[in-house]
Amino acid sequence: MSHLSPTASKSGACLKTIIERLNVDVFLNHPLLTSLFVTDFALLSFGRAPLLLRFVLLVGLVYLGMFFSAKSFAARSNAEKRP
Numbered sequence: 838m839s840h841l842s843p844t845a846s847k848s849g850a851c852l853k854t855i856i857e858r859l860n861v862d863v864f865l866n867h868p869l870l871t872s873l874f875v876t877d878f879a880l881l882s883f884g885r886a887p888l889l890l891r892f893v894l895l896v897g898l899v900y901l902g903m904f905f906s907a908k909s910f911a912a913r914s915n916a917e918k919r920p
Contacts, residue, residue, distance in 0.1 A: 860909040867908075874901040 864871045878896045879887065886894065 860912050863905055863908040
């Protein structure tokens, strides 16, 4: 059992990899969606909204997260293909 690494180090390594792969230019190129993402996250974290509104905010947060990650990874793969 001692040869297994703790889960915290695995999640920390995964988080570091994700942060390295995110492209900041994608967030800067879409200022409206970035502000919606930040506002949505803040409302879900600190707001006391009704359950239905929280569900809509969560759906929006998941959609924006998938949008930004797809754009970041697409921009990175396009940059790697260029000579």
